[in-house]
Amino acid sequence: MSAQYDVLVVGGRVAGASTAMLLARAGARVALVERSAYGSDTVSTHGLMRTGVMQLSRWGLLDRLTGTPPIRCTTFHYSDREPEQVPIRALYAPRRHLLDRVLVDAAAEAGAEVRHGVAVTSLLRDDGGRVTGVRTRDGSELTAGITIGADGIRSTIASATGAPVVRRGRSRSAVLYRYYAGVESTGYEWAYAPGRGAGLLPTTDGATCVFVATTPARMRSLRRGGTEQAFTTLLADMAPSLTDLLSPATPVDRMHGWAGAAGFFRQAWGPGWALVGDAGYYKDPITTHGMTDALRDAELLSDALTGAGPESAALAKYQATRDELSTALFEVTESVASYAWSLDELRVLLRKVSSAMKAEVAQFAL
The missing domain is CATH 3.50.50.60 (FAD/NAD(P)-binding domain)
Known part of the structure; x- marks a missing residue:
């Protein structure tokens, strides 16, 4: 045939x-x-x-x-120091x-x-x-x-x-993420604190994808108190500059997850x-x-x-x-x-x- x-x-x-x-x-x-x-x-x-x-x-x-907006800078937020900004060629996060x-x-x-x-x-x-x-x-x-x-x-x-x-x-990351409106950022924002990380990615139609990540074991433990609490706990004290970016934002859809x-x-x-x-x-x-x-x-x-x-x-x-x-x-x-x-x-x-x-x-x- x-x-x-x-x-x-x-x-x-x-x-x-x-x-x-x-x-x-x-x-x-x-x-x-x-x-x-x-x-x-x-x-x-x-x-x-x-x-x-x-x-x-x-x-x-x-x-x-x-x-989908062009992304022209990356900012690294750490819990132990001031953020560091790096200019980049135009990237995209569709x-x-x-x-x-x-x-x-x-x-x-x-x-x-x-x-x-x-x-x-x-x-x-x-x-x-x-x-x-x-x-x-x-x-x-x-x-x-x-x-x-x-x-x-x-x-x-x-x-x-x-x-x-x-x-x-x-190694495996367990991840929670959600889309927000009203995040005042024009670049990639990566944030780190001991045992966890987070990111903000400006994406299509004015939304920003906000994620948190940690080990599967820690994520399972945190999610016993509910997904929202796990998300909030992992973002808390990540970096003051990140909190400032998210304070005026509002979620526009449900939470998404990846077990790793x-x-x-x-x-x-x-x-x-x-x-x-x-x-x-x-x-x-x-x-x-x-x-x-x-x-x-x-x-x-x-x-x-x-x-x-x-x-x-x-x-x-x-x-x-x-x-x-x-x-x-x-x-x-x-x-x-x-x-x-x-x-x-x-x-x-x-x-x-x-x-x-x-x-x-x-x-x-x-």
Whole structure:
């Protein structure tokens, strides 16, 4: 049976939609399937770092982030000293219902066939064991030359292929976040006190995402008194300057939470399949780099699949490059997410976070 598509992408969020768009722009017959509804929201750190912004600009999509303000400074608040402000090039923190929709629309405009509300249940394989497509919950089959799992940390594709975890982290952040109106900030605001952290990210349509993070054990203990109390307790005494920013603000929606998960690197490819985004590589959200990783790896994978040479060699190079660009930031994120630091130690770690981003900026500035 001939394949319906050259590429089938399972998962239509940042990683999957970007991969589908790039491959369709390169001339491949692409199908993109996503189990959630078009334009739906999802748990997210929102922050796009420099590499992600560079890519969206190069792809002609940055100006579609309507209502999302440019962020031109970062302020670090500490409980033991005055805040430190750092100017930055324009960054963005879009809501996911906007960013994901922009990327999905761009994939469809490039010629990808996009289907929402499609849940994949199992893989199809040929007699030699190569993945040849998927079977969906309604019993239909979609066949493709290569199937890409972009379906998150609990990836159905990763599970069905048996993709092994080749490295696993140990640290985890438990997070609560909510959107506020009336926060008088025009930049990223990161705040730290012993054993906890917080952030303010100006996002779409005048809202600001405010999050608090700590260890899962401490979060569970605090939440016994209720989610609101846990949120308030973690923000309390974080830094006086942060309290001043939040005092005139009002919440505009419910509280969201993330219980935490250990980071990992999975084997990223095999016969007829590949993984991208959180399906293949995930790290703790405390360094707010997940969406940037997803955009980065989408481009690395699409370049591998559209280049010359054997598929196996191209995909092996994709994984090697992903790991090379990810390792330093993964390791320092593990340290930050341990919450076992003193504030002096944390300041050293945050400088390492900044340094660890330089390699991927150089990779995509070529």
